[in-house]
Amino acid sequence: MQALHAERENSRPLAPRYVAGEGEFPSSSNEQHGDEEAPEIQLLLAACGVGLAAGASIVGFNLCIHAVQSLISHEFLGNAEPWILLVLPPALGGVAVGLLGIAVGGYDDPPTPGSKEALPGPQGEPEEQAASVRADVFQAMGRTLARSAGAILTLGSGASLGPEGPSVDIGQAWAKGARLLVPGAGAGGLHALLAAGAGAGVAAGFNAPLSGVLFALESVLQPGQGEQKARPAPSLTLAMVLLAAALAAAVSQAGLGSSPAFRVPAYRLESYAELPLFLALGTLCGLVATSFTYSVGVAEDAFKDLTPGGQGEGDPSGDADGGRQSIGACAWRALMPAVGGLTTGVLSLGHPEILYHGFDNVNAILSVSSRLSAWDLSELVVLKIIATSMSRGSGLQGGLYAPSIFIGAALGSAYGLALQGTLGTLGVPLSAPEAYALVGVAAVLASACGVPLTAALLVFELTRDYLILLPTLGAVGLSFWAGPPALATLDLEALTAAGGSEEHGPPGAVPDVATAAALSSQALTVACAADGGCLLLAAGTPVPEAVAAMRRGGHAVSVVVGPGGEVVGVVSLVTLERLLLAEAATAGGEEAQ
Known part of the structure; x- marks a missing residue:
């Protein structure tokens, strides 16, 4: 049997979904x-x-x-x-x-x-x-x-x-x-x-x-x-x-140590009538998450555009225009992370909290003893978004979960303080700002990183308080709905793909395919979307051998090629199995006669 194997490692395949039979894939039992x-x-x-x-x-x-x-x-x-x-x-x-x-x-x-x-x-x-x-x-x-x-x-x-x-x-x-x-x-x-x-x-x-x-x-x-x-x-x-x-x-x-990633305050929901306020916070978090992911995409594109030759990540020494530009591009890629780091350092002069120091800064926001004003917390949200975007876009290495948690904590705490300064003065019973900060953590994390259930469970697992699920689930749902749909998996490329790159553009739907094609660069080729996780079978391969090969490799669909390597068609494992069963039934009927 002649079988050609090719596999492209990509946890988020862009190729069309091929359904074999009723959409059921062979069990691996x-x-x-x-x-x-x-x-x-x-x-x-x-x-x-x-x-x-x-x-x-x-x-x-x-x-x-x-x-x-x-x-x-x-x-x-x-x-x-x-x-x-x-x-x-x-x-x-x-x-x-x-x-x-x-x-x-x-x-x-x-x-x-x-x-x-x-x-x-x-x-x-x-x-x-x-x-x-x-x-x-x-x-x-x-x-x-x-x-x-x-x-x-x-x-x-x-x-x-x-x-x-x-x-x-x-x-x-x-x-x-x-x-x-x-x-x-x-x-x-x-x-x-x-x-x-x-x-x-x-x-x-x-x-x-x-x-x-x-x-x-x-x-x-x-x-x-x-x-x-x-x-x-x-x-x-x-x-x-x-x-x-x-x-x-x-x-x-x-x-x-067995301590949670960050310390959480005692949580108490003062009244179920307060739930609409948490839902409004969820919507606000979704909008902020949209701004966050848009800012990251703009920063990544800006640094790529500034790179000599317009090249992104990849081989830093390769360039099609000769050694001089290769050296320039190489030097610029070496300096880009320094630009991001320097920008972050300058921004931290006003608010050092935006620097990464584990979850100590998040703990400070969640601590009543070090409570900042609503205005200061709002400034932290803006500065953290800018600093994270510059860090990510410039090529510094790291993820977006911790920044999302920080942004959510600061935004939720600022929201809670604003409510205390308005509704609280009217005698409306309100939860502590730290409670809103916790819900904000889950809401921003869910929307910016595209993991709503994980975000809700994470807050519950860290607080070990069932009551937190009520406002958290509602806020997470609205945040995920109001957030950036195109960038909901912004951090998943580093988490589930072979490489560490995360290519994303600004949020918002493209008007139509023709517009998208006009905006697309020549670097976007069919190979970027091709899924190599299929088995190439020669047209003369016996069906039993093809079934065995597809099962062995875990393939539901295979491409059939001719003697010269030309594509003859596509065949599914379910179809081949049905052919074998039909042949066996026919043979059994002939023997009975």
């Missing part, structure tokens, strides 16, 4: 796949290994961030003027991130139209195919290591990003590595391992295992994420995610 599929116990053990490795790596990741912060504040700049301590570290951190990016050839994985990471290539001996797979996996893990090092420098110097995105990136890197231990897992098994890695990253990053599980189900395993691939049985996938999240959280608690 051992009863159906027989000995061709990796035993379930191997996938479960691999998920456990992913959880343990991810938890330990995230502990080391956070300890490295704290070490960099301590070195800057106590060793290098311990006796410096306050304004130098605010401005200089983010700028120097940006320089270090830029130089590191040049040294490693960029932080993003090369945008190839196909990858052999999930399945071996079509040519060569089995040993050569296995070596190629190992090389691809090690390259992906090396890129993750480089991004993690960049994030350590970014966050340790105080730039306005967060560690949760890199944490999930680390978890998924270990999932890709575990793929080598389960060679028979196929594309569906790899997808389940990636979900387990993502859940482990959130569980260890927030010390919230339940939120990690729901994040994996809501983002990585949601409808549309790899639907064209046959997945393991739902019970097996869920067990893998649960085990990975639990073990990662256990390791994180052992290494970093």
Whole structure:
């Protein structure tokens, strides 16, 4: 049998959804796949290994961030003027991130139209195919290591990003590595391992295992994420995610302590008549999240436009116009993160709270003893949006979860203080501003990062108070509805894709396809949307061999090619199985006669 394999690693496929038969994909249970599929116990053990490795790596990741912060504040700049301590570290951190990016050839994985990471290539001996797979996996893990090092420098110097995105990136890197231990897992098994890695990253990053599980189900395993691939049985996938999240959280608690990611005040809903006020806060959070994601997209586009040659991330040394422009582009990419860091440092002169110092700044907003005025909190929201946009757009490494949490806490607290200054003076019973801050955290996080259920459960898991769910769910629902639909998954590219890039434009629907085509650049090619996760079958392949190959690789649809490599058509696994059943029924009827 001649079968050509090609797999493109992309957790958010842009290719059309191919439905086989009634839309049901073949189960990956051992009863159906027989000995061709990796035993379930191997996938479960691999998920456990992913959880343990991810938890330990995230502990080391956070300890490295704290070490960099301590070195800057106590060793290098311990006796410096306050304004130098605010401005200089983010700028120097940006320089270090830029130089590191040049040294490693960029932080993003090369945008190839196909990858052999999930399945071996079509040519060569089995040993050569296995070596190629190992090389691809090690390259992906090396890129993750480089991004993690960049994030350590970014966050340790105080730039306005967060560690949760890199944490999930680390978890998924270990999932890709575990793929080598389960060679028979196929594309569906790899997808389940990636979900387990993502859940482990959130569980260890927030010390919230339940939120990690729901994040994996809501983002990585949601409808549309790899639907064209046959997945393991739902019970097996869920067990893998649960085990990975639990073990990662256990390791994180052992290494970093069992305290929640941030301290929460005592919550009390004064009256159910106050619920409309929380719903109005949810709508406001959705609008602010829209501004936030729009600002990030504008900053990313602006820095790309300023880059010589108009190139984005990728190979920082490559340029089509010769060495002089290549050197200029290379130098500019090395300096871009410093521009973002310097801007953040200058903005922090008025409000140092916008710098990253773990969740201490969020704890300060949630603390009654250090309550700021509503005006000061509103300024923090605006400055945090600008600082985060500049940090992200300039190429500094980090995620958007922590900034979203900070923006939500500041916005909710300002909203609560404004209500106390108006309705509170009229004798209306109101909850404390800290309660509105908690609801604001969930609402902005849900809208800006596209994870409404995870955001609501995260606040509940951190507060352990059932009453908080009432206003939180309502506010999250309205925030997600009023937020940016096109950018709802702004942070998921770093969390669920192979690379660390997150390409997004400003929110708002494009008027029509013709307008979108006119605005599109030549860099957007069909290869960007092509999903290599399909099996190429020769037209002369016997149906039993084709069925066995599709089951073995976890493919629901395959492309049939002719002798010269031309495309003959598309065939589904369900169709082939029906052909086999029909042939068997016909043969049985003839024998009966």
